[in-house]
Amino acid sequence: MSTSKLFEPYKLGPITLSNRTVMAPLTRNRAIAGLVPNPLAVEYYAQRASAGLLITEASQISQQGQGYQDTPGIYSKEQIGGWKKVTDAVHAKGGHIFIQLWHVGRISHTDLQPNNGKPVAPSAIRAKGKTYVNNTFTETSEPRALELSEIPELIEDYRVAAKNAIEAGFDGVEIHAANGYLLEQFARDSTNKRTDEYGGSIENRARLMLEVTKAVVKEIGADRTGIRISPVTPANDAAIDSDPQKLFDYIVDGLSAEKLVYLHVVEGATGGPRDNAPFDYASLRKRFKGAYIGNNAYDLALAEKVLAAGEADLIAFGKPFISNPDLVERLKTGSALNKPDQATFYGGGAKGYTDYPTLAEARQAAE
Ligand code: 8OZ
Numbered sequence: 001m002s003t004s005k006l007f008e009p010y011k012l013g014p015i016t017l018s019n020r021t022v023m024a025p026l027t028r029n030r031a032i033a034g035l036v037p038n039p040l041a042v043e044y045y046a047q048r049a050s051a052g053l054l055i056t057e058a059s060q061i062s063q064q065g066q067g068y069q070d071t072p073g074i075y076s077k078e079q080i081g082g083w084k085k086v087t088d089a090v091h092a093k094g095g096h097i098f099i100q101l102w103h104v105g106r107i108s109h110t111d112l113q114p115n116n117g118k119p120v121a122p123s124a125i126r127a128k129g130k131t132y133v134n135n136t137f138t139e140t141s142e143p144r145a146l147e148l149s150e151i152p153e154l155i156e157d158y159r160v161a162a163k164n165a166i167e168a169g170f171d172g173v174e175i176h177a178a179n180g181y182l183l184e185q186f187a188r189d190s191t192n193k194r195t196d197e198y199g200g201s202i203e204n205r206a207r208l209m210l211e212v213t214k215a216v217v218k219e220i221g222a223d224r225t226g227i228r229i230s231p232v233t234p235a236n237d238a239a240i241d242s243d244p245q246k247l248f249d250y251i252v253d254g255l256s257a258e259k260l261v262y263l264h265v266v267e268g269a270t271g272g273p274r275d276n277a278p279f280d281y282a283s284l285r286k287r288f289k290g291a292y293i294g295n296n297a298y299d300l301a302l303a304e305k306v307l308a309a310g311e312a313d314l315i316a317f318g319k320p321f322i323s324n325p326d327l328v329e330r331l332k333t334g335s336a337l338n339k340p341d342q343a344t345f346y347g348g349g350a351k352g353y354t355d356y357p358t359l360a361e362a363r364q365a366a367e
Helices: 039-047 077-092 148-167 182-187 202-220 244-257 281-287 300-308 319-323 327-332 359-366
Strands: 010-012 015-017 021-023 053-060 097-102 130-133 136-139 172-177 225-229 262-266 291-295 314-317
Touching (some): 021 327, 053 077, 077 097, 172 202, 182 202, 202 225, 202 244, 281 291, 300 314
Parallel strands (some): 021 053, 053 097, 097 172, 225 262, 262 291, 291 314
């Protein structure tokens, strides 16, 4: 039985997590009509409620913010109602849950956009790569640059989504500022070629992320607001910034000044190597006053090492949580893990979603 820090409680703002594991946000593309969370999501998240903190799959703040089919939203009454069932079930099992607020920016397709318009981005630069629409992988559409006059309504969409999240019973929200989506597109000089106050200098490129953060904090409070960043990921065709360290040191200073409850960092290439590019994560850790959540390819040994060294407060696991509803119990007892089935990650029903067995269920089945 492990006695590492990973299984000790942690006070995150007003809530106390029962341990230091976090279920990372995981896109599953199972929303039903109206982009309402699937009723199966109630069981899926409740099955995983022994995580210290659950973060939902990325959920778009508006129709414009959607980039893949069947991802849930957090902008309609029906969506709020669907999520309320999820949060109630998680809370009934003693768990805690944040929702990830998402705007994909240019990683979208005209078929998903209001009036089949172009997806929006800092600049009209198309991402090389595919999104999933109409039941198939499809090239992303050419985006258009957001007008300066559209930025206040965009920030307003984040604010309303945060308000909706609290109405839906979430313990807080995570602003998705990672993985090549809108806020990261604005931050990096590879994807942002604007000449107004949202482009050019680091200060200007960070502006949207910090303004969104301020709006969300003002609406729901800093102790219920976290953010996810990925300083050097190549995800979604976002070439690494010309000076990622300077950029993200500046951003994290700004986030810390807002007193956000946590900073969630994808270290390295999302879902890939942790050392794809040089970056000093300790610098972010030092600058940020709230909790630091480390993520990307952690196993038990690395999680224990990093927590023991004080390099992180919490550790987020992604794929292991897909295939192990009782991941915490398995890690604690040194038990084998179920392997995730990639074929059922995106779309479909209960298979590969709510049917992964717990240790007890596996034992029973073996009898
Ligand atoms: C996998 C497939 C589609 C979207 C991310 C929201 O990378 C995602 C995502 C992951 O942050």
